[in-house]
Amino acid sequence: MYDKIYGLLRDTTPLLADCGILCNHRCCRGTEDEGMLLFPGERTTLDVRESEGRRLAVCEGQCNRNNRPLSCMLFPFFPLIGKDGKITIDFDFRGVYVCPLILNSDVTSFNRKFIKNALKAGKLLTKDDECRRFLEEITEEINEAKELYQKLKG
Numbered sequence: 001m002y003d004k005i006y007g008l009l010r011d012t013t014p015l016l017a018d019c020g021i022l023c024n025h026r027c028c029r030g031t032e033d034e035g036m037l038l039f040p041g042e043r044t045t046l047d048v049r050e051s052e053g054r055r056l057a058v059c060e061g062q063c064n065r066n067n068r069p070l071s072c073m074l075f076p077f078f079p080l081i082g083k084d085g086k087i088t089i090d091f092d093f094r095g096v097y098v099c100p101l102i103l104n105s106d107v108t109s110f111n112r113k114f115i116k117n118a119l120k121a122g123k124l125l126t127k128d129d130e131c132r133r134f135l136e137e138i139t140e141e142i143n144e145a146k147e148l149y150q151k152l153k154g
């Protein structure tokens with residue numbers, strides 16, 4: 001399943017230009033204590049740390065782009081799953097203080113091929129029970145992050 005998903009997203013990016021020039025590649029400037037969340041059963045050649053029952057890939061800002069984890073391929077988006085099981089691609093609000101695109105752009109202005117392929121990837125993930133539960137958990141976290149941000153913003 002992951003080979004298919006990587007095939008959809010490996011060479012397709014949210015913007016046709018390098019958005020890293022906007023922010024000096026902020027989402028790739030983790031430390032050895034931070035990392036990108038791995039999906040259930042996802043393998044990586046990067047170092048992996050356990051945190052609160054989850055696996056994080058730790059990169060210290062460098063990787064072989066072809067082997068970057070799925071979270072990196074998707075960021076700043078995530079396949080959100082609705083109560084009806086429907087997948088939509090929307091901003092990952094957990095990264096609202098990292099990525100300038102989240103507050104300054106609209107999903108429809110991004111590379112349509114990327115959005116379409118991310119949607120296909122999300123649908124593939126729902127076919128696996130563990131991945132579907134993971135999507136549900138992360139969707140809840142993203143919705144909470146969005147609500148919190150909106151409350152703080154007033």
Ligand code: SF4
Pocket residue numbers: 019020021022023024025026027028075076098099100101
């Ligand atoms: S933080 Fe956002 S704008 Fe910056 S490189 Fe990452 S995805 Fe692009």
Ligand code: SF4
Pocket residue numbers: 027028029030036059060061062063064065068069072
């Ligand atoms: S694994 Fe690669 S794409 Fe992901 S945060 Fe690290 S350097 Fe960036």
